[in-house]
Every structure is written in C-alpha cells, then in structure tokens.
Amino acid sequence: MIYYIHGYLSSPNSEKGKLLKEKLGVIPIKYRDCKPEELVIRECIDRIKSVVSNDKNIVLIGSSLGGYLAAETAFELKIDKLILLNPAIVPPDANTEDIDLPARILEEMKDERLLSTKIPSDLTILMATEDEVIPKDWILNFAMAQESKVMFSKDDHRFSRNMIRLPEIISKIMECF
Secondary structure, three states, X not given: OEEEEOOOOOOOOOHHHHHHHHHHOOEEEOOOOOOHXXXXXXXXXHHHHXXXXXXXXXXXXXXXXXXXXXHXXXXXXXXXXXXXXXXXXXXXXXXXXXXXXXXXXXXXHOOOHHHHOOOOOEEEEEEEOOOOOOOHHHHHHHHHHHOOEEEEEOOOOOOOOOHHHHXXXXXXXXXXX
C-alpha cells in the first residue's frame, strides 16, 4: 500500500494529496485532529502507525513535516520504501529561530538517530533547490547520513512548478524499487 503524509500547514485533502490519490491511488493519512500548532509529534507517529501497521509492502510518501514523520515511523515499523519531499529533518544542534514552526514542535522533532542511524527502508529524497522553508544543509546532511538517493528539482518547497509531474516522478522511483 502507498500512503501520503502531508506537511505542517497542509492536509490529506491538499492539492498534492488529491493529485497523488487520483493518479497513484495513494491513501492520504490524517495524522492530527487539532490545529497545526497544537500537534504532538508522538501522537502523530502513533496515528500513522495505527493506519499502516496491518499492511505489507508499505510505501510512505511524506512531504516536509510528513517526511519527518515518515522517517520516524520507519524506525518503528517495517516500511519498504520512503519517498520524502523536502523532509523537515531538524538537526539536534540546529538554530531554529528562523523556522516557522512552534519552538515546542521543533524541539520534539530533534532526533539524533536521523543523522546517525540508518533507517531500514529504501529511501529516496526529492529536494527542491529553491526551497524557502527547509534549509538545504538539513536535507543534504540527512541524505548523506542515510546514504539515500536524492533527486533535485528547480522548484520551491511545495513543488509548485512540478506539482502536476509529481505522480510521474514518484512512479519512476517506484519502478526502481
């Protein structure tokens, strides 16, 4: 099964979520029932796990915060493939003053394992070179630590220019799996 985990200010019914559902048959996951600023990371991961845990051959597509949540879930469940779009992986020593997320949530997201322990999943990262939200070095350091495949796209954080092409790009990644 293929699941989609949306970003912080997004939802399962976002443009990206709807497009991936329509074109690839992904199942968008609703990981919170509160305002974004009230979410608790542990509760989000537990909700994702409850949705996917009974499936086999699990693929998680995560965007931004959803990329972080997908990576964390892969430490706890057997996830066959992770496809992360501009994942919000916060280094433990990062200065987060300029990041537009509540400080409490950013602190909850700091996990040294993401930069020191290999996730036991096939991992591909799609990175927008003009991402205005997640610092490039955060994504690249994570990618290097995980020895993951990285695809670059001249785009913004949302992949606005290539949104319509995302299903095709993801399909090609899946073919290599």
